[in-house]
Amino acid sequence: MNIVVLRLGHRPERDQRVTTHVGLTARALGASGMLLASDDRGVINSINEVTRRWGGDFFARSVDSWKQEVRQWQESGGNVVHLTMYGQNLPGVLDEISGTESVMVVVGAEKVPPDIYQVADWNVAVGSQPHSEIASLAVFLDRLHATRGTDPLTQAFQGGTLKIIPSVRGKIVKEV
Numbered sequence: 001m002n003i004v005v006l007r008l009g010h011r012p013e014r015d016q017r018v019t020t021h022v023g024l025t026a027r028a029l030g031a032s033g034m035l036l037a038s039d040d041r042g043v044i045n046s047i048n049e050v051t052r053r054w055g056g057d058f059f060a061r062s063v064d065s066w067k068q069e070v071r072q073w074q075e076s077g078g079n080v081v082h083l084t085m086y087g088q089n090l091p092g093v094l095d096e097i098s099g100t101e102s103v104m105v106v107v108g109a110e111k112v113p114p115d116i117y118q119v120a121d122w123n124v125a126v127g128s129q130p131h132s133e134i135a136s137l138a139v140f141l142d143r144l145h146a147t148r149g150t151d152p153l154t155q156a157f158q159g160g161t162l163k164i165i166p167s168v169r170g171k172i173v174k175e176v
């Protein structure tokens, strides 16, 4: 399954840490890239630097027009899931979504443009309570993979210069 995350509403002066964590969470949980609907080289560079050091082929890039990205994605057969606490609760739509092959997952910051509710194929709540874009993305991706019988926690990240050797105690990192 091809999964790309679209981050809307990023404010460079306030959201750098959260947006970086959205990207790192997407990468760690099996997405192939993150599109940022804002011009913030710092965030893009720090996510891409993690990929360079830790491997895999995750990409992060800024986009000029989120609407154009969504339109192109849908025209090429992909589906769009907008994560919002106001949407249909995830357990009720998970089977339907997991039957698709290309999913763009949209997460907002404080506010999202109202049009996204109309163009999304699904507006999905990860529980109908307010929480966070990082948490909602993580739970959504984990449940999506579990429903499809895949496990992003055991994925191999090829290349890179650093590898963690899991250990009972302490920190073991190998340079390769």
Ligand SMILES: C[S@@+](CC[C@H](N)C(=O)[O-])C[C@H]1O[C@@H](n2cnc3c(N)ncnc32)[C@H](O)[C@@H]1O
Pocket (backbone or CB within 6 Å): 082, 083, 084, 085, 086, 106, 107, 108, 109, 110, 111, 112, 124, 125, 126, 127, 128, 129, 130, 131, 132, 133, 134, 136
């Ligand atoms: C600070 S929240 C803003 C809450 C927003 N009013 C909303 O529509 O969900 C930022 C982002 O977190 C995500 N989010 C927060 N709570 C969520 C929930 N219960 N289910 C799905 N996504 C959620 C949404 O992507 C939202 O755009």
